[in-house]
Amino acid sequence: MSVKESTYEPGTVIFREGEEGQDLYVLLSGTVRVSRSGWEVAEISEPGAYFGEMSSLLGEPRSATVTAVTEVRALVVPAASLEDFFGRTPQLALRMARDLAKRLAETTERLVEG
Numbered sequence: 001m002s003v004k005e006s007t008y009e010p011g012t013v014i015f016r017e018g019e020e021g022q023d024l025y026v027l028l029s030g031t032v033r034v035s036r037s038g039w040e041v042a043e044i045s046e047p048g049a050y051f052g053e054m055s056s057l058l059g060e061p062r063s064a065t066v067t068a069v070t071e072v073r074a075l076v077v078p079a080a081s082l083e084d085f086f087g088r089t090p091q092l093a094l095r096m097a098r099d100l101a102k103r104l105a106e107t108t109e110r111l112v113e114g
Helices: 053-058 079-088 090-113
Strands: 004-008 013-015 024-029 032-036 039-044 065-068 072-077
Touching: 024 053, 024 079, 053 079, 072 079, 079 090
Parallel strands: none
Antiparallel strands: 004 072, 013 065, 024 072, 032 039, 032 065
16 A cells, blocks of 8 residues: 545545544645534644544544545555655654644643643
């Protein structure tokens, strides 16, 4: 399996919360909406941003629904290709590691406070 570029028209659901799926997506252009339980939680429009990482890394069902707001171009990275992809894009791998560490720290802080 190899990395491919895909285009999604506005309104296209790229993946749904609860679905099985292990691809990681890297945004090349456009805007996507991330929603959980029907509530919008984020919009992503920064080229190089990624989504689908939790399912890709953990092999668990999708934790959110992602929908194209505008025409979206994205790299689609199958889980089986992640190691090779990260070897070729170490900046993205480091960014993802930092983002995941930040999320873990925020979750830990909420648990300690809560």
